[in-house]
Amino acid sequence: MTSATSDRTMTEIAEAVGLGHAGDPTAARTRLLDLWRRTGPAGDPFHRCTLAHYLADLYDDPAEALVWDVRALDAADALTDERVRRHHDTLSVTAFYPSLHLNLADNFRRLGSFTAAGEHISAARRHEHTLGDDGYGTLIRRAIGEVAEAIDRRSTERRAGAPGANARG
Structure with missing residues (x-):
């Protein structure tokens, strides 16, 4: 490793x-x-x-x-x-996809492209099973739910818990 x-x-x-x-x-x-x-x-x-x-x-x-x-x-x-296992022996590429698709869904949603956002939130959900039962998995699952709800509402507002320069500063 x-x-x-x-x-x-x-x-x-x-x-x-x-x-x-x-x-x-x-x-x-x-x-x-x-x-x-x-x-x-x-x-x-x-x-x-x-x-x-x-x-x-x-x-x-x-x-x-x-x-x-x-x-x-x-x-x-x-x-x-x-x-990825050369970096850490517990990693798998498929476990990257929930977060990657979540981020794409959130960006498309904020841009008002709700069809594309919906496609990526669906992809994130298809990969949710790869998340661990830990804090990170809980965080991503919760964010997937929040983004899905925002897509349903046709909201383009930034999520309070979303990563970003202002969220960290």
Whole structure:
């Protein structure tokens, strides 16, 4: 098993994300964008998926976040379980999909594209079984329910618990 500490890029991603959680989303975004440029479009899909996933959370504008969430999903589609298990032996690619589709659904919803939002919330629900019975699984399941309800109401308002630059700052 490879841990995040032996993968320099994952260590740098974690450090940058920590900046965002500590209230400095601008610094986090700058560092993650530097890593994105260094990784490149043909780089390790695990790095690209992780970078894009966290970058999306650093944009309050749903159109900007959508770009990064699409990149994260595309990178996940290029991933293998073998690759993610080199990072941590309990990971599987399928467990990434509930969160990735949730984020896409939420962005499409905020942009008023309710059909696309509904398709992605359905995809998130199809993958819910891959979530663990832990705090993270509970968080994602609750968010899927909140986004589904907001889609049904045709709401484009930002969810109070949604990740984003203002939520962390």
